[in-house]
Amino acid sequence: MTPFSVCHDIAKRNGSPLFLVSRLLGEKKRRLFLSAYAAMRVIDDLVDENFLGSDALRRETLRAQTLERIERWRLQALEATAGTFRPNEQSFEPMIFSALVETIGASDLGPWPWNAMAEAMSRDVREVEILTWADFFAYCEGATVSPATIFAYILACEVREGRYVLERPPDACRDQVRSMAIFCYLVHIARDLAKDACKQAQLITIPRDLLAGAGFRRETLCAGLNHKPSLAPVIRGLMEQARTLLAPGLESIHRLPLRPFERMILNRLLKKYIDLHAELEADPLRYL
Numbered sequence: 001m002t003p004f005s006v007c008h009d010i011a012k013r014n015g016s017p018l019f020l021v022s023r024l025l026g027e028k029k030r031r032l033f034l035s036a037y038a039a040m041r042v043i044d045d046l047v048d049e050n051f052l053g054s055d056a057l058r059r060e061t062l063r064a065q066t067l068e069r070i071e072r073w074r075l076q077a078l079e080a081t082a083g084t085f086r087p088n089e090q091s092f093e094p095m096i097f098s099a100l101v102e103t104i105g106a107s108d109l110g111p112w113p114w115n116a117m118a119e120a121m122s123r124d125v126r127e128v129e130i131l132t133w134a135d136f137f138a139y140c141e142g143a144t145v146s147p148a149t150i151f152a153y154i155l156a157c158e159v160r161e162g163r164y165v166l167e168r169p170p171d172a173c174r175d176q177v178r179s180m181a182i183f184c185y186l187v188h189i190a191r192d193l194a195k196d197a198c199k200q201a202q203l204i205t206i207p208r209d210l211l212a213g214a215g216f217r218r219e220t221l222c223a224g225l226n227h228k229p230s231l232a233p234v235i236r237g238l239m240e241q242a243r244t245l246l247a248p249g250l251e252s253i254h255r256l257p258l259r260p261f262e263r264m265i266l267n268r269l270l271k272k273y274i275d276l277h278a279e280l281e282a283d284p285l286r287y288l
Helices: 003-014 017-022 027-052 056-082 094-106 112-126 133-156 171-191 193-197 208-213 218-253 260-282
Strands: 158-160 163-165
Touching: 003 027, 003 094, 017 260, 027 056, 027 094, 027 112, 027 133, 027 163, 056 094, 056 112, 094 163, 112 133, 112 171, 133 171, 133 260, 171 193, 171 218, 171 260, 193 218, 208 218, 218 260
Parallel strands: none
Antiparallel strands: 158 163
């Protein structure tokens, strides 16, 4: 196995629509996508499946170790960004980061996405409940804006003399994708509510204020599926918040410096979420 074949297998195994889209990219950009996706996938799986998917006693046992792994992941990502990562016996997923140093290490993306995602993952492991919409938007910076920023960078960058470069500061990608990234995340939460509610309450990232207004807590959402209409106010609340982001988000993301082909890729991805949003606005119970 080579570093990039490992990344390819992780992306393929998870069945992300982004993996299918990545096959349309040129070889250089595809390698950039595969290494970045695999790096973010492994830390997300570590937190969601290995930690949050465990019972309370096991989570308490795993908490310190998982926080240490997140910090190791963050430091390795920063080393890869600087082009200095070298695997050793203590490395976390060294094959992935060996691929990442060849791609992100040859880019001007910068450290922000990795720091932001590590912060969101650490918050999950500390089990800090999202109380308000302000908490939700702060959490989204790492949970959804950071991976969206990387994907936007991949679409917008150019490959010159073996390096990935962007004509404007990479932070511009973050600002231009933020609203649509959170819009898509809200739609994703609403669509998968039934599945997530009956796994572990800690997987629910809906503000407590919204749940309480509908008469729920994270721990009681699964029971609400026995009377699905009672969950309609939760779905409506998510879709109302998404609605406030849609128009400004589309206007902002239109300013990304994309060529027609990359613009087509992005528009096709966004259309799926825009259509889902319309379905859930018309019928909040559609996916319950």
